[in-house]
Amino acid sequence: MFSARKWSGVFRAARLHHFRSHSVSRASPNLTFVPACLPPDPVEVEELQRFVSSSKRLFVMTGAGISTESGIPDYRSEGVGLYARTDRRPVQHAEFIRSASARQRYWARNFVGWPQFSSHQPNKAHLVLRDWEKLGKLHWLVTQNVDALHTKAGSQRMTELHGCTHRVFCLACGDRILRSELQEHFEALNPAWKAEALDVAPDGDVFLTDEQVRSFQVPACQKCGGILKPDVTFFGDTVSQEKVSFVHQRLAESDSMLVAGSSMQVYSGYRFALAAREKKLPIAVLNIGPTRLDHFASLKLNSRCGELLPLIVCT
Ligand SMILES: [Zn+2]
Numbered sequence: 001m002f003s004a005r006k007w008s009g010v011f012r013a014a015r016l017h018h019f020r021s022h023s024v025s026r027a028s029p030n031l032t033f034v035p036a037c038l039p040p041d042p043v044e045v046e047e048l049q050r051f052v053s054s055s056k057r058l059f060v061m062t063g064a065g066i067s068t069e070s071g072i073p074d075y076r077s078e079g080v081g082l083y084a085r086t087d088r089r090p091v092q093h094a095e096f097i098r099s100a101s102a103r104q105r106y107w108a109r110n111f112v113g114w115p116q117f118s119s120h121q122p123n124k125a126h127l128v129l130r131d132w133e134k135l136g137k138l139h140w141l142v143t144q145n146v147d148a149l150h151t152k153a154g155s156q157r158m159t160e161l162h163g164c165t166h167r168v169f170c171l172a173c174g175d176r177i178l179r180s181e182l183q184e185h186f187e188a189l190n191p192a193w194k195a196e197a198l199d200v201a202p203d204g205d206v207f208l209t210d211e212q213v214r215s216f217q218v219p220a221c222q223k224c225g226g227i228l229k230p231d232v233t234f235f236g237d238t239v240s241q242e243k244v245s246f247v248h249q250r251l252a253e254s255d256s257m258l259v260a261g262s263s264m265q266v267y268s269g270y271r272f273a274l275a276a277r278e279k280k281l282p283i284a285v286l287n288i289g290p291t292r293l294d295h296f297a298s299l300k301l302n303s304r305c306g307e308l309l310p311l312i313v314c315t
Pocket of ligand 1: 172226
C-alpha cells in the first residue's frame with residue numbers, strides 16, 4: 001500500500017516548485033483551486049489500474065476535489081480551499097429555517113453567484129466516471145457535491161448525497177422547481193438590484209455586505225406562499241434515512257470502493273467508507289492531501305482526479 005506519510009513527504013517537497021509553475025499549467029483545465037501536486041507516478045497509475053481491473057462492481061464516492069478542476073473551489077484544501085482563503089462559512093440549516101434575514105442573505109448571495117456557478121462544466125474526471133458507468137464497471141456513484149457536474153456529464157447510476165443546488169423546493173407544500181426558473185423570479189422582483197460576483201463558493205455562495213443584502217426581495221412559493229429552500233443538505237442538517245439506506249444497499253451490491261476528490265471529513269459520506277471497511281471491500285482513495293481513510297485504505301493516491309483517472313484503461 002502507498003502510505004499517506006510517504007506521499008505527504010513527496011507532496012511537501014513538490015509544493016514550492018509547483019506553485020512557481022502554477023500559472024503555466026493553469027491554461028487548461030482551470031487549476032486555480034486545485035492544490036499543488038506531482039503528476040501521477042507510473043507506479044500509482046499501475047496500482048490504480050490493477051485496482052480498477054480487478055473490480056467488477058465499483059462503488060465510487062466523489063467530493064469537492066473532483067470539481068476543483070472545473071474551477072469550483074472546495075472548502076478544505078490547504079492554501080486554495082475556501083476555508084484557507086477566507087473566513088466565509090456555509091449557511092447553517094437551523095439558521096436558514098428560523099431566520100428570514102438569513103434566508104434573504106443566502107438567496108441574495110446565491111442569486112449573484114448563480115450565473116457563474118451554474119455555468120461550470122464537467123472535467124475529464126466526471127467524463128471518465130460517466131464512461132465507466134456505460135461500460136458496466138461502475139455500479140453506483142455517490143457524490144457529496146451539489147454542483148450538478150456529474151449530471152451534466154451524463155451519469156445516471158448516481159445519488160447526490162447532499163442534494164443539488166439546481167433544484168429548489170417549498171418547505172410547506174413540497175413543490176419543486178428548477179433553480180434556473182427561480183432566477184427569473186428573482187430578476188422580476190429585483191429589477192434595479194445589482195451586485196457583483198467575486199469568489200463563488202462550492203455551493204454558489206458569494207460575499208455581499210449587509211447593506212447590499214437588505215433591499216433584496218425573496219420570492220415565496222408560487223403555489224402556497226411557503227418558504228423556498230434549495231434541495232441541498234445544509235451544514236447542521238442530516239441526510240434522510242431513506243437515502244442513507246438506499247446508498248448502503250448499492251454499496252452492499254458492490255465489490256470495491258473508490259473515493260475520488262474527498263478528504264471524507266464529513267460523516268455523512270465517511271460512514272459508507274466505514275461500511276466498506278466492515279465488509280472488507282478493497283478501498284482506493286484518490287485525493288490531494290490526507291483523508292480520514294488513509295490508515296485503512298488499500299491504496300492512497302495523491303493526484304489530480306482529472307489527470308489520473310483518464311489514464312486508467314477500463315474494459
Ligand atoms: Zn409551497
